[in-house]
Structures are given as structure tokens and as C-alpha cells.
Amino acid sequence: MRYKLIFIIFICLNFILCASAQKKIDDARNNDLQYQYNMGLFYLNQGIVNEAIKFLNRALELNPRYDLALYSLGLSHSMNGNLEESVKHLQNCIKINPTLTDARNALGAIYQEMGLLDQAEKEFRIAISDEKYKSKDNSYYNLARIYMVKGNLKEALKHVEWALEINRRMVMAQNLKGIIYEGLNDFKKAIDSYRLALDTLSEDAREKDVDINFNLAVTYFKNNEFDKAKEIFEKISKRFIDPAKRAEIDQYLKLIK
Numbered sequence: 001m002r003y004k005l006i007f008i009i010f011i012c013l014n015f016i017l018c019a020s021a022q023k024k025i026d027d028a029r030n031n032d033l034q035y036q037y038n039m040g041l042f043y044l045n046q047g048i049v050n051e052a053i054k055f056l057n058r059a060l061e062l063n064p065r066y067d068l069a070l071y072s073l074g075l076s077h078s079m080n081g082n083l084e085e086s087v088k089h090l091q092n093c094i095k096i097n098p099t100l101t102d103a104r105n106a107l108g109a110i111y112q113e114m115g116l117l118d119q120a121e122k123e124f125r126i127a128i129s130d131e132k133y134k135s136k137d138n139s140y141y142n143l144a145r146i147y148m149v150k151g152n153l154k155e156a157l158k159h160v161e162w163a164l165e166i167n168r169r170m171v172m173a174q175n176l177k178g179i180i181y182e183g184l185n186d187f188k189k190a191i192d193s194y195r196l197a198l199d200t201l202s203e204d205a206r207e208k209d210v211d212i213n214f215n216l217a218v219t220y221f222k223n224n225e226f227d228k229a230k231e232i233f234e235k236i237s238k239r240f241i242d243p244a245k246r247a248e249i250d251q252y253l254k255l256i257k
Contacts, residue, residue, distance in 0.1 A: 037069050040053075056072055065096050068100075117149060145176065147159060168200075175193070177193040190219045191219050194212055197212050209236075210241050217233045
């Protein structure tokens with residue numbers, strides 16, 4: 001009986017010691033700036049945004065001037081659709097570190113989403129003026145989108161071509177180039193751009209794509225190449241698409257028949 005009691009006491013002490021050690025580890029992590037930031041970044045990359053925000057907020061409690069945490073928190077809020085909160089954190093990030101050009105590009109994208117095109121354009125222009133910035137293709141692409149909305153198709157074309165000079169495999173830029181040419185009624189060049197966008201995709205992505213194929217089919221239709229348009233419309237109509245897109249395809253197919 002005595003030995004059994006000693007064994008039980010030993011087990012209880014061991015549990016207490018383990019719990020105490022774990023608490024020390026948890027306390028250390030809670031006060032470790034890099035740990036909190038890394039966890040926030042991990043959850044952000046996984047798309048688990050609320051968890052990311054929790055860890056990034058804790059990182060900023062430990063260091064309110066941590067520029068990368070502010071940048072990541074801005075991205076997190078944008079993914080949650082909280083654009084005003086995103087703007088606030090990105091602006092604070094840039095105030096602390098004006099050389100963090102990724103934050104400027106992100107801020108421009110948020111302004112663009114909010115319809116603040118002039119403010120967005122300003123941020124993108126600052127981004128491309130940074131000689132060390134390695135993602136200028138994104139800024140040129142976003143500027144092209146702004147000029148598209150403003151109806152300045154020639155300026156949009158110029159900027160999307162600059163984006164593609166930097167990154168020839170930028171599928172969304174090739175697709176946008178096709179949309180611009182389509183708007184300029186240059187259907188042959190639009191078709192070439194859409195086909196190049198599709199060729200750039202992996203085989204699996206190409207088989208699942210709806211949007212670029214749809215754009216290509218519509219342009220074939222406008223160019224009076226009805227057989228090619230019909231073939232693509234019928235192919236993508238078998239894929240998972242929203243009812244509005246399916247109705248639009250059905251309308252084109254009726255016109256072709």
C-alpha cells in the first residue's frame with residue numbers, strides 16, 4: 001500500500017512539473033516577437049485569417065513598429081474584406097518603413113478595390129519607381145487595370161505590355177491584354193493573347209479554366225469564327241460554372257445555331 005501511495009505521489013508530481021514546464025514554454029512563446037509573427041504568417045499563408053490576425057496583433061503588442069507584422073496584418077484584413085482596417089495598417093507600415101514597396105503595391109490594390117483609382121495609381125507609380133523592387137510586373141498590371149476602368153485602352157495596353165516584358169508567364173496579364181485588344185476591336189490580336197494565356201497554364205489548369213476560354217470563345221464569335229466559338233462554349237458549359245455564366249453561354253449557342 002505504501003509503495004502504491006508513493007507511486008501515485010510520483011505520478012502527480014511529474015504531472016505538476018510537466019504542466020509547470022509547459023506553462024513556462026507557453027509564457028515564453030507569448031512574449032516572443034518572432035514566434036508570434038511567424039505563427040501569424042503561417043496561418044496567413046494557410047488562409048486561416050482569423051488566427052493570423054490574432055498572432056499578428058500580439059506581435060504588434062510586443063513591438064508596435066514591426067513593419068512586417070503591420071504589412072501582414074493589412075493583408076489579413078483585406079482577405080477578410082475589411083478594407084478600411086487593411087488601409088490603416090498598410091499606411092502605418094509605410095510610415096515606419098517607406099522602403100517596403102510590397103506594402104505600397106498592396107495599398108494600391110486595396111485603394112483600387114475601393115474605387116479610389118487616383119490614390120491607387122499614386123501608390124503603384126511610387127512602387128515602380130523603386131529600382132530595387134522585384135515585383136514591378138504586378139504594379140504595371142494594376143496600372144493597366146486602372147486605365148481600363150478609366151477607358152484609356154491605349155495606356156492600358158502600354159502598361160500591360162510592360163508587365164509582360166518583366167514576366168512573360170503572367171497569365172492574368174495575357175488575359176487582360178486580350179480584353180484590351182477586344183475593346184480596341186482588334187479581335188485577331190485578342191485571340192492570340194487569350195490563346196497564349198491558355199498555353200501558359202498547366203494542362204490541369206487549362207482543362208479547368210472557364211474565364212479565359214469564355215473570353216476566347218466570345219472573341220471568336222465577334223470575329224465570325226462561329227465553329228471555333230461553338231466548340232469552346234460547348235466544352236466549358238460541361239464544367240462547373242455559375243448559373244449566370246451558363247445562361248450567357250446558352251445565349252451565344254442559340255445565336256450561333
